[in-house]
Amino acid sequence: MLTLYRDHNAVCCHKVELVLAEKGLDFQIVTVPLFRSAQYDPDYLLINPRGVVPTLVHDGATIIESTVICEYVDETFPTPPLMPGDSAGRAQVRQWTKLVDEEIHEAGSVLSFCAMFRDRMLVMEESEREERFRNVGNPGREDFYRSSVEDGVASRFAFRAVAAYERLVRDLEAQLATTGSWLAGCRYSLAEAAVTPYFARAEYLGLLDIWLAGRPATAAWWDRIKSRASFAAVLTGTLSNADLAEMSASGDKIRTEVEARRDEYLHAYSSRLARPHSPEEREKDGA
Numbered sequence: 597m598l599t600l601y602r603d604h605n606a607v608c609c610h611k612v613e614l615v616l617a618e619k620g621l622d623f624q625i626v627t628v629p630l631f632r633s634a635q636y637d638p639d640y641l642l643i644n645p646r647g648v649v650p651t652l653v654h655d656g657a658t659i660i661e662s663t664v665i666c667e668y669v670d671e672t673f674p675t676p677p678l679m680p681g682d683s684a685g686r687a688q689v690r691q692w693t694k695l696v697d698e699e700i701h702e703a704g705s706v707l708s709f710c711a712m713f714r715d716r717m718l719v720m721e722e723s724e725r726e727e728r729f730r731n732v733g734n735p736g737r738e739d740f741y742r743s744s745v746e747d748g749v750a751s752r753f754a755f756r757a758v759a760a761y762e763r764l765v766r767d768l769e770a771q772l773a774t775t776g777s778w779l780a781g782c783r784y785s786l787a788e789a790a791v792t793p794y795f796a797r798a799e800y801l802g803l804l805d806i807w808l809a810g811r812p813a814t815a816a817w818w819d820r821i822k823s824r825a826s827f828a829a830v831l832t833g834t835l836s837n838a839d840l841a842e843m844s845a846s847g848d849k850i851r852t853e854v855e856a857r858r859d860e861y862l863h864a865y866s867s868r869l870a871r872p873h874s875p876e877e878r879e880k881d882g883a
């Protein structure tokens with residue numbers, strides 16, 4: 597028996613659900629509504645001491661951390677495989693999942709905070725808002741929650757988030773333009789499941805095209821992902837009209853500022869962003 601503790605519109609839960617859908621697995625859902633602070637309930641903290649979703653329970657084993665859960669599911673239910681058969685391919689997948697864990701998860705969360713969660717939190721009583729911040733048991737997370745809610749896209753965390761999306765899509769384009777349809781090997785893998793929720797969130801906020809413009813290989817890859825049954829089951833088929841309307845309206849309000857921060861990043865970092873030339877190209881340039 598598989599039980600997933602999740603919030604229905606949480607990016608790292610979508611990652612796990614995409615993997616379960618790709619495998620065609622049935623699972624029981626326990627809803628942990630994040631905005632009601634259910635993740636800090638003492639009973640939930642017993643199974644996930646980090647106070648976050650998702651958590652997967654399988655035959656008495658409790659597994660936390662979405663990337664770890666995805667690998668666990670892939671190993672335990674090997675068909676269809678979502679990891680390439682060779683070590684180099686598996687290393688390639690892990691380069692993407694590590695990037696998502698280290699940078700993109702925070703970037704997606706910050707953009708969501710600057711848009712819809714900020715809107716929700718600004719209308720709370722101050723005491724309720726403070727309690728929400730106080731509940732976060734991790735100073736790093738508390739800092740970005742506070743900063744995104746207090747300063748919105750002007751926050752330094754938002755600048756980092758916009759830069760992280762820019763680098764992600766730049767690197768996806770470089771890879772997909774050379775390797776073809778998928779990020780690792782010849783089929784959909786855990787790398788796709790890891791990136792998809794953060795692309796979907798940016799798309800629902802009405803921001804993804806800021807990064808996709810002029811990146812045809814990534815745009816085609818994104819269309820391939822959206823045409824899969826797993827995407828329909830986890831995203832289009834699950835989010836309500838109210839969810840979609842909230843994301844779209846709140847994203848609309850920050851779009852111009854996000855574009856400006858992207859320009860600011862490209863301007864400040866352009867000389868440091870040039871991809872290194874190959875020895876052959878340098879020789880041709882007379883370097």
Ligand SMILES: N[C@@H](CCC(=O)N[C@@H](CS)C(=O)NCC(=O)O)C(=O)O
Pocket residue numbers: 606607608609630635647648649650660661662663697701732
């Ligand atoms: N590294 C963790 C991150 C988990 C995480 O931050 N989950 C978010 C939802 S996507 C959450 O539960 N946030 C709780 C909160 O904001 O208080 C994972 O990948 O499982």
